[in-house]
């Protein structure tokens with residue numbers, strides 16, 4: 001990460017560097033808003049396709065849904081084109097959890113055939 005930033009700064013010409021330095025001296029407001037805009041762009045890019053059916057998501061539609069999954073710091077974003085796709089995704093999560101529970105119970109029984 002440090003190296004990439006180093007490369008980016010290295011690719012700037014003298015005038016850009018002086019401008020950047022001026023901006024940093026004044027609190028780096030331009031740099032901050034540039035970075036923030038880039039983050040928003042990247043997040044939008046990630047949310048362009050539905051996680052379930054892969055169809056293109058219209059970012060202005062009110063039928064879009066987004067779920068944030070996972071613990072703080074490791075959050076993942078899942079976007080859906082419609083409520084049906086989100087339901088399908090949640091059903092899948094529940095089934096997977098159920099299957100893991102069954103597997104754990106089966107192992108606790110010593111791999112017995114109790115439920116078979």
Ligand SMILES: [Zn+2]
Nearest residue numbers: 050053081085
């Ligand atoms: Zn979909």
